[in-house]
Amino acid sequence: MSSQRATAFVPGHVTAFFSAHPADDPAVAGSRGAGVTLADGVTVRVSAADVAADGATGDAAAADAAAAAATADSGSRTIDGDRGSIGAVEDVLADLNATGADVAVETDLPIGAGFGVSGAAALGAALAANAAFDRGRSENDLVRTAHAAEVGRGTGLGDVVAQARGGVPVRLEPGAPGVGELDGVPASARVEYVTFDELSTEEVLGGDTTALSAAGEAALDRLRADPRLPTLMDAARGFARDADLLVPEVAEAVDAVDAAGGEAAMAMLGRTVFALGTGLSDAGYEPRACRVDAAGARLVDDRDRG
Amino acid sequence: MSSQRATAFVPGHVTAFFSAHPADDPAVAGSRGAGVTLADGVTVRVSAADVAADGATGDAAAADAAAAAATADSGSRTIDGDRGSIGAVEDVLADLNATGADVAVETDLPIGAGFGVSGAAALGAALAANAAFDRGRSENDLVRTAHAAEVGRGTGLGDVVAQARGGVPVRLEPGAPGVGELDGVPASARVEYVTFDELSTEEVLGGDTTALSAAGEAALDRLRADPRLPTLMDAARGFARDADLLVPEVAEAVDAVDAAGGEAAMAMLGRTVFALGTGLSDAGYEPRACRVDAAGARLVDDRDRG
Known part of the structure; x- marks a missing residue:
């Protein structure tokens, strides 16, 4: 029994602080730290190529793009309607024997700005491809597959497991389900954010992360002793300073909100500032706003969305 | 900083099958098994007694009930507007040093019919009391507290950890966060249910559970090998039969849906039948219907609800 078509939503994730824990086994590698998942996220639509080709979607533009990008070996790939692919998504599709699918990634989040879009796309592809092709994997299996793909591509270490959980995830131990360990700060809050420019995750994670990880461990100890949102924000500011990751526009905005x-x-890692409540608005910025995502990654009923 | 008032929503949970794993430490005790969480659930409102007493809620009936039930040592307790308390909720409030709070439990689910209402109320009270009194506990801590209260009262073994996760939770190992282990069946589905009468969880869990647990372990092995919803339902039917828990009205309804x-x-454990999609409607019953809950237990913004 295969539904041939499925859609998943995965929340964005801003990392407040982290320590890097590389390992040969990508399911064991990961990060410790904390962050906030956002109701703004990534929607991934997966369909068997022949289903899209019959035009039953009624979405002429998408069908055209699909036809344009399709090849003999793999289905079409689009990002926000334009032809484009993401490495971690391809690895997930290969693992699920679903490279022939048409895959559409849609997001309102800025890409490459610290929202975990690549991890969200990988996890969304895993959930949607499993459902569309009825692969019969469990949730932990799918999270593990997406986490391994993201780690393998060097584009993230902890976004996937955080995005799977939702809320305000605390990564107590690094790694995929069955290896890592999670907790959460119980909170429902409005979050505002402003992005100034891109920052390469691969570049930072590829360098020496010793000082960064020491700062991340110290921040995690603080949050575990007092798992409240204001403590998370304060620990995040300390981490950015101690790990020497602050960029001028970001430092200026953080100071303005504080004032x-x-x-x-x-x-982390993006030229992005996030604030609780109306922090950025109050400081005179024109942020985008959403709420903490309560649910984490999930299949969505195609009747519910688009 | 205390908000003095907070609201939590916790999904209902129907257990498909389980094995019982008692232990002296209630955080270690629990059950293995699987079930489905429901978007129909339990809302728990917690407020410091003096906040409710000032009439600022604008809810005259609730204020009256609160005044009627309040004592010197503990705040008011209501269930669907009527005076009433739940043992596991009281234990949670004591653990959080919040017995003085006014606590209102509201649910459209039948009580004592296998929806995990007591566990949901305990977990909702933990989340809401922690927020209202700014107790600074982590999510795992709060789940652990509610799980221990539920186990201690003998009213459930696995509902709380399942309700905290949401979706279609699979309890791989029994116990609270940090001890137990969870997975999930990735699924978004409509669920229908009909309840015929009450069944005492305490009575069944208090008896000899050896045969029941053997049937539960066999069902879990089947689901782990094939984590799909139809397999979960088939394993649940086998469990009910093998554990000799089927009651006549339930057996009749299950057969009618199958036909x-x-x-x-x-x-488990209630005189309740649940079905996927429109199974009960198609068989001529007049069920209530909702969807699988994607999020699990969560604080809700008071601006969002009520």
């Missing part, structure tokens, strides 16, 4: 009585920090 | 081409099973 206006709010709580802001830098999203 | 109509659908998938149904008994909710």
